[in-house]
Every structure is written in structure tokens, then in C-alpha cells.
Amino acid sequence: MTVAIIDYGSGNLHSAAKAFERAARSMEDPQAIKVTRDPDAVYRADCIVLPGVGAFADCRRGVDAVDGMLEALTEAVRVKARPFFGICVGMQLMATRGKEHVITEGFNWIGGDVEKIEPRDVSLKVPHMGWNTLDMVREHPVLERLPLGPKGRHAYFVHSYHLNAANEADVLARADYGGPVTAIVGKDTAIGTQFHPEKSQRFGLALIANFLKWKP
Amino acid sequence: MFKVRVIPCLDVKDGRVVKGVNFVDLRDAGDPVEAAIAYDAAGADELTFLDITATHENRGIMLDVVRRTAEACFMPLTVGGGVRTVDDIKTLLRSGADKVSINSAAVSRREFVKEAAEKYGEQCIVVAIDAKRVKRAGGSDRWEIFTHGGRNATGIDAIEYAQEVVALGAGEILLTSMDRDGTRQGFDLPLTRAIADSVPVPVIASGGVGNLDHLVDGVREGHATGVLAASIFHFGEFTIRQAKDHMVRAGLPMRLDP
Numbered sequence: 298m299t300v301a302i303i304d305y306g307s308g309n310l311h312s313a314a315k316a317f318e319r320a321a322r323s324m325e326d327p328q329a330i331k332v333t334r335d336p337d338a339v340y341r342a343d344c345i346v347l348p349g350v351g352a353f354a355d356c357r358r359g360v361d362a363v364d365g366m367l368e369a370l371t372e373a374v375r376v377k378a379r380p381f382f383g384i385c386v387g388m389q390l391m392a393t394r395g396k397e398h399v400i401t402e403g404f405n406w407i408g409g410d411v412e413k414i415e416p417r418d419v420s421l422k423v424p425h426m427g428w429n430t431l432d433m434v435r436e437h438p439v440l441e442r443l444p445l446g447p448k449g450r451h452a453y454f455v456h457s458y459h460l461n462a463a464n465e466a467d468v469l470a471r472a473d474y475g476g477p478v479t480a481i482v483g484k485d486t487a488i489g490t491q492f493h494p495e496k497s498q499r500f501g502l503a504l505i506a507n508f509l510k511w512k513p
Numbered sequence: 514m515f516k517v518r519v520i521p522c523l524d525v526k527d528g529r530v531v532k533g534v535n536f537v538d539l540r541d542a543g544d545p546v547e548a549a550i551a552y553d554a555a556g557a558d559e560l561t562f563l564d565i566t567a568t569h570e571n572r573g574i575m576l577d578v579v580r581r582t583a584e585a586c587f588m589p590l591t592v593g594g595g596v597r598t599v600d601d602i603k604t605l606l607r608s609g610a611d612k613v614s615i616n617s618a619a620v621s622r623r624e625f626v627k628e629a630a631e632k633y634g635e636q637c638i639v640v641a642i643d644a645k646r647v648k649r650a651g652g653s654d655r656w657e658i659f660t661h662g663g664r665n666a667t668g669i670d671a672i673e674y675a676q677e678v679v680a681l682g683a684g685e686i687l688l689t690s691m692d693r694d695g696t697r698q699g700f701d702l703p704l705t706r707a708i709a710d711s712v713p714v715p716v717i718a719s720g721g722v723g724n725l726d727h728l729v730d731g732v733r734e735g736h737a738t739g740v741l742a743a744s745i746f747h748f749g750e751f752t753i754r755q756a757k758d759h760m761v762r763a764g765l766p767m768r769l770d771p
Contacts, residue, residue, distance in 0.1 A: 308606035315584045351634030422715040424636050424684050428516045428768045451768045455636040474515055496589045
């Protein structure tokens, strides 16, 4: 089993790789974590992780700049149905469009736009930066045995935009920050988190372990 | 529910923690990575490293510290000190820092904040502001920006400066009162509140914490969304958990995950 973490210059690549390595080590059948910018390795991988921090358009450019990467990724996830995990902007790229500063096309795997969060309570600061609890919207194998809800564990968020999904069925969990913020999306064999599991201590590692165990 | 952050800060010089950390049985009290691991286990919400290495040659040591910390700790890490170029930011982020804090380089050239935010995103650009109250003849007091650990006056108004760097792309302000730093008298609450109320981004209060009530005051009176402290944690006076429990008793929303 091989997990390909796509290297397209994203800032959180190192942390993401280390967190996946740690989570993989805790499993009975440890998977090899491979950081790669080779489209062929992504195409052949058993599951794929797309990290991402920064601006939507910049991340999209980063993916496009690796020759053949988008094609390999699309083929692996959408045709070969390989499990996919998008992190932060890696998750946002799953949307139809990003609207951060400029309008940028996403992968359109999950219908909806990535829009600025606008907390109703004006004393709440943007970026939404820090720890928040998650409310489950839909059950999913990657959420198994994770303590969610107001008394559950926390995830670490750092973002000003979120994926406003067109279909409620694509949302697995939300956070509340002066209004609903999309926290986890899932459709077919792809999931994505707005927060950073690689920075969410034990909770994040447990979520990653669930993803690695998932056989959709 | 969104929670208030408690952030220990470690001063690191040539890859060693200045004065050491004595709150737990560490094999090496001067190793920043060991200290980071201990704070991670103790439930700190973030960790900040301030690199006070003087020589350029020894700056690479910090990258190794960051890299080893990111391998062992799955918590948010901010690194500041000597960040002057977009390349400095790139190497820190690639080593495993989540946020980079810019201080004097932003004072001398504001455009640096914009370049950094455009390249890496506002979410990872923290501007550290060191401010001091200045008496003005015939006018009211105001806070001004100081550099070089409070020694160099710039004459720049702190509130205007905060608004300016946020407009340029700072995603967070780390605000230190140079009047209170090291005094243990508590944060400069009017300063913290004046800055927090004048910018839309999170403000972390720093400088002067001497007891746990000060942490509560920083949030309640100062309107900070996070509180940073060093010595009260490093020397074992209070644990992170004691700080958080105290803040919960005061009615603040805190993260108490095991």
C-alpha cells in the first residue's frame, strides 16, 4: 500500500507527511508514505493526499504547474476511485470555484464555491484562527469513533474562506463561528478537511488513521 | 465552540532555550524540541519560538530545531526572530513552521508584509508589534513602535501601524508591551484593547504575565483572542492545564482535550 502526498510547493507538506507517517505507524498494516511530484506515482498510489495552504488561485497554479498532475489526480480519484484526502486549500480545490480575490476554477468534484466567511458576531476575528469543535452532519467511516459535538475534541483552523457546498449531502461536519463553517466534506472516495489534521494533535492523527483504514 | 488560545513562547539562541525550561523532568532542559514535546503533551494550543540568534551563520540551527519539532509535535508552530526576506519565510514554512512572525523588517519596510502575504497567504503572516507608552508634551499619551527589544524608538503610532500592516496582509498581530515585558504586572490592557478593537484579525497579548488572572484579563479586558506567556510556564509556576482550568472558572471557553 502506498500513500502519495502531492508535492506542488505547499507550505504544510512537511507537517502533513510527518503526521501521515505517524498515523500509519500506529496501524497493523503500515502504509508507505511517499511525498511526490511525479504524476505517475500519484496515478499508481493506493490513496492520495493533497495538502495546501495560502491563496486558492496560488495553490491551483501550483497544481497546474506540475505537468500531467491534474490529469493523473483526476484519473486516480474520479475513475479508479482511489481514496483522496484534501487538506485546507487542498480541500477547497475540490469545489467548483474559488472566489478568493479572483475567481478561479476548482476541480469541481464537489459542487459549490469557496467564499469568504462572514461571522454574524462582528467581534469574531477573521481569519478563523484557532481551535473549534465539530458538529457531525452525516456519518462517514472517517468519522468513526471520533468525539464530535460541543463537548467533543477540537480541530485547528486557520482560514478566511470556506467551501459553501451546493449539496448538503456532501458536507460531513461543520464548525460554528458566528454561523456555519464547512469543516469536512465527503463525496464518493474523496474527503477534505478545512482544518489541519496534521496540526490537530491526537484528534487529527485519529482522523488520518481512519482515512488510512477506509476501504471505500 | 471556538476557544481562547494559550501559547507558551520559547526564546531560542543558537539552538538552545534561553535560561532553560524547568516545568517537567526533561533530559535536557535547554533543548527546544524536548520543551516543545512537553508543551504539546501538556495541551498548549500553539507554540511560539523566538530565535534570538545573533549571527547569520547560526540561523540554520533554528531550521533544524523547527524541522525536528514538526516531526514530533502535531500542533501549530509560529517562528519569529530575524525574518527579513521572502526566502526566510519559505525555508521556515518548508521546515514545518505554520506561521512566521515578522518584526523589525516590517517596521523598516511595510511592503515586505504585502509580499509575504501574497506569496504564502495572510493566514501564516504574523506581525509582531513591540509597543511602549510615550508621553507627549501638550498632548495625550500614545503607544509607539519600538525595535531592538525596546531600545530604538521609531515615532510610529502603534494603532496606525497595526491597521496598516493588517491592510497589507498580516493575518494576526502578536502584541508585546515593552513597558510590561518582564515585570509580571500583567498585560498592558488599554494597549491590547486599543489594538484588538482597531483591527479585524486576531490579536495575541504578550508581555507582563505574572499570574493566571492576567491571562483572563488579557481576553476579557484586552479583547485578545490568545494569550502568550513564557516564564510562568517555563519555570513550573503553573502548568498549561492550571492556566486553562483557571480561565474556564472565569467563564472563558477553553480547549481541555486530553
